[in-house]
Amino acid sequence: MWSAGLFVLLAAVVLTSAALGPVRIDVVTVAMAMLNAVVVPVGVTSSSASLPVIGVSVPTLGLEYATVFSFDVPVTHQIIVKDIRLPRITLAATVGLSLGAAGTVMQGFFRNPLADPSIIGVSSGAAAGAVAAIVFPGLIPFGSLHVPAFLGALATAFLVYAIATEGGRTPVATLLLAGVAIQTFLGAMISYMLVHSGDSLQQAVYWMMGHLNNSQWGDVGFALPITLAGVLALCAFRQELNVLLLGEEDAHHLGVEVERTKLLLLVLASIVTAAGVAVAGVIGFVGLVVPHIMRLIVGPDHRILLPTSALAGASFLVATDTLARTGPAVVPVGIITAALGAPFFLFLLSRREVRSL
Numbered sequence: 001m002w003s004a005g006l007f008v009l010l011a012a013v014v015l016t017s018a019a020l021g022p023v024r025i026d027v028v029t030v031a032m033a034m035l036n037a038v039v040v041p042v043g044v045t046s047s048s049a050s051l052p053v054i055g056v057s058v059p060t061l062g063l064e065y066a067t068v069f070s071f072d073v074p075v076t077h078q079i080i081v082k083d084i085r086l087p088r089i090t091l092a093a094t095v096g097l098s099l100g101a102a103g104t105v106m107q108g109f110f111r112n113p114l115a116d117p118s119i120i121g122v123s124s125g126a127a128a129g130a131v132a133a134i135v136f137p138g139l140i141p142f143g144s145l146h147v148p149a150f151l152g153a154l155a156t157a158f159l160v161y162a163i164a165t166e167g168g169r170t171p172v173a174t175l176l177l178a179g180v181a182i183q184t185f186l187g188a189m190i191s192y193m194l195v196h197s198g199d200s201l202q203q204a205v206y207w208m209m210g211h212l213n214n215s216q217w218g219d220v221g222f223a224l225p226i227t228l229a230g231v232l233a234l235c236a237f238r239q240e241l242n243v244l245l246l247g248e249e250d251a252h253h254l255g256v257e258v259e260r261t262k263l264l265l266l267v268l269a270s271i272v273t274a275a276g277v278a279v280a281g282v283i284g285f286v287g288l289v290v291p292h293i294m295r296l297i298v299g300p301d302h303r304i305l306l307p308t309s310a311l312a313g314a315s316f317l318v319a320t321d322t323l324a325r326t327g328p329a330v331v332p333v334g335i336i337t338a339a340l341g342a343p344f345f346l347f348l349l350s351r352r353e354v355r356s357l
Helices: 002-019 026-036 073-112 120-136 148-166 172-195 198-209 217-235 240-246 250-252 260-282 286-298 302-326 331-351
Strands: 039-048 057-067
Touching: 002 026, 002 073, 002 120, 002 302, 073 148, 073 172, 073 217, 073 240, 073 260, 073 286, 073 302, 120 148, 120 172, 120 198, 120 260, 148 217, 172 198, 172 331, 217 260, 217 302, 240 250, 240 260, 240 302, 250 260, 286 302, 286 331, 302 331
Parallel strands: none
Antiparallel strands: 039 057
């Protein structure tokens, strides 16, 4: 019931967001334009491509698509919805989904209400990879920032795990301290690169603020499959997360393979977080505040909390990004999430609503 209700809320937020902007479009037209954008594969195409360096031509396969609906929508409105607003809204929902799910898992994993998706340095690793690609483009052989940011995030997560693991065991406290140390070191490296960034300083700082400007369907194609697969995989561990809240020793006696489960949760949460941060930059407070709100509403049972926090995170980021792009001045969405999230979290603290897990 909660998930169905939040899915309806997400659909309503998406429709409303797509209707708002410099050109106002009524919701019915937006809905028809979105349906017109739905395509299905109808065939396979073949072509050839030349491999770099060696120049050998190899056959490649592709798909042909056909539209499902053909509602009568003005061409201008169709282009605005399909090519300008919908990619950004879909990317916002994807990133919010990833941060909401990863934040819930990290809070349960560490049994700490202050945990968020970046607690083990994933966001810092992504920032280091992206800033390195911006400042030293000749040293990073990638055409976009997604790949270096994604790889930097995953490399940081695995480095922290390797440092904290000894004798086949990974103490949570050691993992947390290793994450803090690596974040501090990466912060110093990022600051050093920014000092020597020259004309690319503005681009690097803007990326680190977290934004969804100039989002394209290619960005969605990168993040959405990874996020959906990762969140579904995390949902398979909802029961184990509940048992881990009792403590590792009790979880072991109840039949949970503690170290294996911890590794899988850490890997999946890091991948999901990396996918979101790689396409949107560092967006704070979504993975911290949204799970708290949902925990107050639906309770601490991860069988309900995890999917609802993911859906709520998607709605929250779409709504905040709508504010970011339709306000008096267009600003990075990371500024809006921090400006709204921090006061609300302080409000929860003043009401003593932030409880230990």
